[in-house]
Amino acid sequence: MTVAAGRDDGISGLLRSSARSLTERWVELTAAPLRGRVSRAELERELGELFEAFLAAVETGSRDVDDEAYAEVRALLSELSRRRARAGFTPTETATGVFSLKRAVFEVIEGDEGAGIAELVTVSQLLDALGLWTFEAYAKAREEVIDEQAAQLLELTTPVVKLWDGVLAVPLVGTLDSGRTQVVMEKLLESLVNTGAEHAIIDITGVLAVDTQVAQYLLKTATAARLMGAECTISGIRPHIAQTIVELGIEFGDITTKASLADALLHALRRSGVDVVRGRTGR
Amino acid sequence: MTAAAAIELPIGADEDIVRIRQLVRTRAQEAKLSLVDQTKVVTAASELARNTLTYGGGGRVVIDMPTNGRRVGIRARFIDEGPGIPDLDLALTEGWTSGKGMGLGLSGSRRLVDEFTLDTEVGRGTTVTIVKWSR
Ligand SMILES: Nc1ncnc2c1ncn2[C@@H]1O[C@H](COP(=O)(O)OP(=O)(O)O)[C@@H](O)[C@H]1O
Ligand SMILES: [Mg+2]
Numbered sequence: 001m002t003v004a005a006g007r008d009d010g011i012s013g014l015l016r017s018s019a020r021s022l023t024e025r026w027v028e029l030t031a032a033p034l035r036g037r038v039s040r041a042e043l044e045r046e047l048g049e050l051f052e053a054f055l056a057a058v059e060t061g062s063r064d065v066d067d068e069a070y071a072e073v074r075a076l077l078s079e080l081s082r083r084r085a086r087a088g089f090t091p092t093e094t095a096t097g098v099f100s101l102k103r104a105v106f107e108v109i110e111g112d113e114g115a116g117i118a119e120l121v122t123v124s125q126l127l128d129a130l131g132l133w134t135f136e137a138y139a140k141a142r143e144e145v146i147d148e149q150a151a152q153l154l155e156l157t158t159p160v161v162k163l164w165d166g167v168l169a170v171p172l173v174g175t176l177d178s179g180r181t182q183v184v185m186e187k188l189l190e191s192l193v194n195t196g197a198e199h200a201i202i203d204i205t206g207v208l209a210v211d212t213q214v215a216q217y218l219l220k221t222a223t224a225a226r227l228m229g230a231e232c233t234i235s236g237i238r239p240h241i242a243q244t245i246v247e248l249g250i251e252f253g254d255i256t257t258k259a260s261l262a263d264a265l266l267h268a269l270r271r272s273g274v275d276v277v278r279g280r281t282g283r
Numbered sequence: 284m285t286a287a288a289a290i291e292l293p294i295g296a297d298e299d300i301v302r303i304r305q306l307v308r309t310r311a312q313e314a315k316l317s318l319v320d321q322t323k324v325v326t327a328a329s330e331l332a333r334n335t336l337t338y339g340g341g342g343r344v345v346i347d348m349p350t351n352g353r354r355v356g357i358r359a360r361f362i363d364e365g366p367g368i369p370d371l372d373l374a375l376t377e378g379w380t381s382g383k384g385m386g387l388g389l390s391g392s393r394r395l396v397d398e399f400t401l402d403t404e405v406g407r408g409t410t411v412t413i414v415k416w417s418r
Contacts, residue, residue, distance in 0.1 A: 178297055179297060208304075208308070208322075208325070209304065209322055209325045209326045209329060210326070211326050211329040211330055211333070211388075212330060212384060212385040212387045212388055212391065213329075213333060213384070215385065216384070216385050239319075240318045240319040240321075240322045241322060243319055243322075243323075244319070244322045244323050244326050244395065247323065247391065247394050247395055248326065248330075248387055248391035248392075248394070248395065249377050249378075249387045249390060249391045249394075250385065250387060250391075
């Protein structure tokens with residue numbers, strides 16, 4: 001810890017005495033590259049708050065941005081980074097907000113006879129550290145945004161459809177990763193609860209490969225469905241997939257499998273007592 | 284025939300496994316493997332990549348296309364510097380898992396390919412190499 005209560009390296013005095021001109025200059029410098037995408041009033045509020053917090057932290061004597069004294073500054077910065085990330089600003093545009101305070105401080109120090117190299121270096125180090133912190137907060141916020149979008153996409157692309165009264169189906173398509181498979185399975189079980197359906201069909205016609213992890217999800221879902229009083233059928237296992245599954249050593253046990261979705265539906269209807277009669281000319 | 288150059292991909296997350304499956308499929312198609320053989324090698328790759336991730340603590344895969352006379356194949360080498368496998372016989376036993384899997388990945392993928400080599404040393408890591416040849 002570098003907290004030295006009462007330590008005075010002249011920085012807090014410097015910041016305090018030129019607070020007004022510093023914040024004004026800071027807002028000016030930050031506003032330019034943002035070209036009006038954040039209103040002046042908004043910037044003044046944001047940076048004013050940030051400056052107050054920064055000043056308060058500096059006044060504790062601590063010169064370590066990871067210190068408790070800077071908690072408020074870090075919280076404000078991460079809030080700001082998050083807002084910028086969500087609004088589509090670049091990381092540079094976001095961190096410029098911090099680095100431009102450095103420039104404002106330098107300008108003030110230049111005009112101050114009493115201040116010297118030592119203050120310059122300390123302020124510079126502090127603001128660099130906070131700038132880097134902003135980059136990180138920004139990156140984290142961007143990741144959150146991307147994860148959210150991915151999750152939304154996942155939701156959108158997993159349709160559970162009602163084929164018939166009491167019969168739900170979910171088609172699995174493409175290359176399955178565990179995240180996707182899990183979402184599909186959870187959604188299916190949820191829909192079973194919500195609709196009270198007694199049959200669920202998982203159709204894997206569109207699946208490129210079934211490995212043991214996907215198989216395990218399928219088996220778990222079928223078992224969970226059964227516990228909820230519903231029957232689960234797996235349909236659309238194509239020949240090359242069937243062959244691979246067998247060679248892998250996977251057994252679907254007593255879970256019903258059907259060649260096609262139509263066969264699975266027919267099976268479900270029969271099980272629920274619906275009379276399905278094929279025409280005389282049927283196959 | 285100029286075979287595609289070896290490609291190395293990282294194995295550090297779920298998405299990497301999806302990417303590996305896609306590349307293996309593409310290469311398997313280039314090697315003119317039948318649909319069944321494509322599916323088999325893709326499935327084996329999926330199993331081994333997941334083991335690298337789950338048990339090896341992550342690693343990488345090197346994929347290339349060896350030739351043997353007129354035959355072309357696809358080869359994938361899964362490399363990690365994880366804990367290694369202390370009891371290989373046990374690990375290759377059908378249904379045995381030290382985790383929460385089905386315990387069919389190693390034994391099953393060995394059956395799905397033409398060549399299967401497993402090098403492992405406790406404390407050093409594991410390398411599994413598979414080859415599937417065109418018929
Ligand atoms: N790369 C690896 N590093 C360390 N241990 C491994 C590795 N691959 C497989 N194993 C061990 O072998 C066991 C069997 O693997 P596998 O047949 O794929 O079944 P599962 O993945 O379902 O456990 C694993 O549970 C694990 O203990
Ligand atoms: Mg496995």
